Amino acid sequence: MNKNYFEIIRAGINSTFQDLGRNNLYHIGVPFSGAMDNRNYLLANKLTGNNHNHPVIEFAYQGPHLKYHGDKINIAITGNVSFKIKKGDNLINGECYQSFILENDDELDIISTNKSVYGYLAISGTFDLKFQWSSCSTNTKAKIGSNNGEKLSVNQKINVKEINNNFVNRKLNYVNTKIENIRVIKGTNFNYFSEEGKKIFFKNEFKVSKLSDRMGMRLEGKKIENIIDTNIRSEGLIKGAIQVPADGNPIIMLSDHGTIGGYPKIGVVVSADYDKLVQLTPGSSLKFQEVDLNSAETLFKLYDLETQNLISQI
Amino acid sequence: MIKNISNLGDAALYCDFGKEVNKDINTQVIKYFKTIQKKDIAGVNNITPSYNKLIISFDLKKINFNKLKKVIDNLEIIKGESIQHKKFEIPVCCEKEFSLDIKRLEEKLKMKEEKIYESFFEKEFFCYMTGFIAGMPFLGDLDENLRAKRLDTPRIKVPKGSIGLTEQFANIYTFESPGGWNIIGNTPLNIFDSTKEKEPNLINPGDLVTFKRISKEKYQNYHE
Numbered sequence: 001m002n003k004n005y006f007e008i009i010r011a012g013i014n015s016t017f018q019d020l021g022r023n024n025l026y027h028i029g030v031p032f033s034g035a036m037d038n039r040n041y042l043l044a045n046k047l048t049g050n051n052h053n054h055p056v057i058e059f060a061y062q063g064p065h066l067k068y069h070g071d072k073i074n075i076a077i078t079g080n081v082s083f084k085i086k087k088g089d090n091l092i093n094g095e096c097y098q099s100f101i102l103e104n105d106d107e108l109d110i111i112s113t114n115k116s117v118y119g120y121l122a123i124s125g126t127f128d129l130k131f132q133w134s135s136c137s138t139n140t141k142a143k144i145g146s147n148n149g150e151k152l153s154v155n156q157k158i159n160v161k162e163i164n165n166n167f168v169n170r171k172l173n174y175v176n177t178k179i180e181n182i183r184v185i186k187g188t189n190f191n192y193f194s195e196e197g198k199k200i201f202f203k204n205e206f207k208v209s210k211l212s213d214r215m216g217m218r219l220e221g222k223k224i225e226n227i228i229d230t231n232i233r234s235e236g237l238i239k240g241a242i243q244v245p246a247d248g249n250p251i252i253m254l255s256d257h258g259t260i261g262g263y264p265k266i267g268v269v270v271s272a273d274y275d276k277l278v279q280l281t282p283g284s285s286l287k288f289q290e291v292d293l294n295s296a297e298t299l300f301k302l303y304d305l306e307t308q309n310l311i312s313q314i
Numbered sequence: 315m316i317k318n319i320s321n322l323g324d325a326a327l328y329c330d331f332g333k334e335v336n337k338d339i340n341t342q343v344i345k346y347f348k349t350i351q352k353k354d355i356a357g358v359n360n361i362t363p364s365y366n367k368l369i370i371s372f373d374l375k376k377i378n379f380n381k382l383k384k385v386i387d388n389l390e391i392i393k394g395e396s397i398q399h400k401k402f403e404i405p406v407c408c409e410k411e412f413s414l415d416i417k418r419l420e421e422k423l424k425m426k427e428e429k430i431y432e433s434f435f436e437k438e439f440f441c442y443m444t445g446f447i448a449g450m451p452f453l454g455d456l457d458e459n460l461r462a463k464r465l466d467t468p469r470i471k472v473p474k475g476s477i478g479l480t481e482q483f484a485n486i487y488t489f490e491s492p493g494g495w496n497i498i499g500n501t502p503l504n505i506f507d508s509t510k511e512k513e514p515n516l517i518n519p520g521d522l523v524t525f526k527r528i529s530k531e532k533y534q535n536y537h538e
Contacts, residue, residue: 029448132511236369237369258491260446293379
């Protein structure tokens with residue numbers, strides 16, 4: 001019997017174990033997966049004194065309500081999240097980007113992500129998980145990863161193998177900013193679309209549809225007209241690729257995306273904007289803005305530098 | 315041979331082997347795939363072969379488009395390595411509850427249901443690639459008269475085991491997933507086993523596949 005564990009009082013909407021994801025499996029149809037918002041994932045681990053590829057719990061919209069049993073442990077939550085910690089009769093309002101100590105019988109109630117989708121819970125210890133292809137990342141559609149490829153469920157126990165005895169209180173001053181302009185590089189089928197369609201793509205607003213998940217973000221807007229063919233020969237896809245099926249509404253491929261697709265690709269979201277894109281909630285508006293490859297590479301360098309800088313401040 | 319290399323976004327190389335799709339071109343793609351896989355280039359995350367394309371995605375922190383393009387431009391392709399051809403017969407039930415798009419196909423193809431099935435079940439298919447979802451085989455080639463486009467709006471949920479048709483290809487949904495292919499039946503056979511890390515896919519590129527029609531009773535009592 002494991003002496004340190006979390007008991008799940010409420011599982012939340014889509015709570016899964018995630019890390020940096022898995023490589024070199026696209027050719028058999030297994031996607032990258034991993035934490036959707038890479039920056040917030042890395043920050044959560046640093047706040048609890050972990051290395052950068054350490055499993056965390058990712059939650060969407062509403063997080064889990066957990067009761068902790070065992071020796072004291074540090075935890076941290078990142079994102080834009082409301083949560084409470086209950087210590088006996090004492091109810092503490094949680095703050096993101098700050099570590100908190102949990103002791104035996106304390107409760108952590110992750111109430112909601114605010115104006116964003118994903119948040120992360122890291123612990124100063126190691127969840128007892130089974131890895132698949134060297135990663136814990138859970139893909140619930142393919143039933144791949146830890147927890148038998150399933151999201152967390154109520155009454156389940158999450159065992160903690162080891163606790164790193166690092167109870168330093170860590171804190172970071174950081175506020176997530178929201179972006180509405182998503183920068184894209186033109187896709188390999190950009191010329192499949194009418195002049196009017198191309199204009200709509202770069203000038204009009206699109207709304208994030210409710211039918212968005214870890215696989216893809218569906219958008220709604222003015223129809224983007226295809227003048228060549230609404231199908232292409234199925235070929236490899238990547239994270240951030242924007243496909244437009246015959247109905248003219250773009251779909252952006254996200255971390256659990258299908259590895260192959262047959263709809264024309266009008267664009268690809270630049271790597272620098274991915275973390276912020278995935279945080280857009282259903283109903284939010286976004287606009288696409290064209291950049292070239294050189295600028296996209298520079299934007300990523302800057303974004304990565306900023307992330308490294310935040311990590312070094314912890 | 316690769317006809318053109320361009321960028322797909324800022325973190326992938328798009329290698330185009332030309333417009334045509336046939337077994338020879340596909341074999342070329344697979345050869346490149348295997349060579350690059352063996353070379354183990356630092357920063358390369360994934361290599362995805364398809365009928366006539368190869369997409370190489372990479373970690374922008376470690377390498378970029380221009381650097382990787384140079385490596386691929388100067389690649390020497392390993393010769394030999396004959397691809398193994400395993401043979402499979404996949405049972406398919408075409409009852410109404412499983413053949414979600416057969417009526418749509420009758421209209422699209424202007425063919426009667428029975429003719430569609432007759433032509434489909436007569437064929438021996440070649441597996442060009444696997445993917446989209448884990449283990450899904452892309453099988454060709456369908457007869458000219460069976461070629462239809464994808465659904466205008468892809469389904470949110472296609473049931474596990476569904477057999478789909480689009481253009482010159484057939485596929486099998488290895489688990490429930492979104493998808494836009496025209497569904498004509500369902501197999502009780504498990505095509506992808508995620509508990510096997512080494513060979514989770516039943517069908518692999520180069521394998522030969524035929525389908526066999528089974529009754530609903532047989533489907534329900536099917537034990538692998």
